[in-house]
Amino acid sequence: MNDVLKAHVEDRVLEVTLDRPPANAIDLATSRAMGEVFATFRDDPELRVAIVRTEGDKFFCAGWDLKAAAEGAAIQGEYGVGGFGGLQELPGLNKPVIAAVHGMAVGGGFELALSCDLIYASATSTFGLPEINAGTLADAATIKLPKRMPYHVAMELLLTGRWMPAEEAARWGLVNEVVPDGEAVRARAWETARLLASGPPLVFAAIKETARAAESLGFQEALDLVTSSRLPTVATLYSSEDGVEGFRAFAEKRPPVWKGR
Structure with a gap:
């Protein structure tokens, strides 16, 4: 599609890869492009399942692009048809979406994973909501997390900004499965995607x-x-x-x- 977003279609599965080094942060243009990709997926009857993944070993996604914000990009600008990251506000998305998380899922990157139906994570992945340290609100996570895991654990993440390793996230039911590394997490996501693509x-x-x-x-x-x-x-x-x-x-x-x- 472009240098930032790559698409691979196989067996009725759409794999979307965000490749925006160094941290796969999402600015307004990237968010709008992601929304267009996922809206196309939603509307294409030939596509049954989507996988969301990113390139690189350190970051799954750092969330909002703070460098763009520092240069004047409005945080509350036009994110596109699907809201931030193209998924969490996309209307009528009635197909399964799988997150293949490898690396740090930070702030909006954590929220991007939460927008998916299934989450697989590599053993070195970590999840965090550091917005509290910047004096701002992790809005989507504040709404979703207390419904996905015990309230007091969700509030600890939101109120302290601490990091949660993948194994702990799995223990609280926040991720479906933890696998050894990035290659394994991609393979696991594809295994499930093919299974779902063959379903009703x-x-x-x-x-x-x-x-x-x-x-x-x-x-x-x-x-x-x-x-x-x-x-x-x-x-x-x-x-x-x-x-x-x-x-x-x-x-x-x-x-x-x-x-x-």
Whole structure:
């Protein structure tokens, strides 16, 4: 795509690589470009799963580009269609996204990983929210972290800015799995991505929309949305060919063939 963002497509999987040395920090232009990439992924029926990774061994992503800010770039400028990093505010993204974290995930880089559905990390990866030391708010992380891990642990990260190693992040359920190194984390992400790409895309879409809707609703209200097919992805699934393919495949003793329709 360009020198900063690289795309690789294979087996219906889109791998997006951020390569912006030395720290893979994200400025406004990069954020807007990332949003365009992920919006294209969202809208392309041939693409089923995305992997987000970065180049380099030291940083997964340092978050907001402080050098650009020091040179006058507005922190509250136009981040693009998906918000900061192209993912966390992208509407209607109903496909699985996997983060392959290697190195330090700092501030907005940590938030970029949190915007994904699955997170794999290398053993040397670390996660931190140093915004407190700069007198500012890690806004997305402040909203998300207390829902992803025990409240008191999340608040410790937010209030102190301390670093959390990958093994501890896994212990709190913040990452799915820790693997030895950067090569292994990429391989693990691809292994899962291929598995998901072979699965039922309409079901994945319904899972993601249902989970988003349920965040702000009580159990019964959320369940009523699903059972009444008031969520668009659920309505599509229940009226689709794929909606009965699994049952047919079981009865016919064959693997299901998912068509996404």
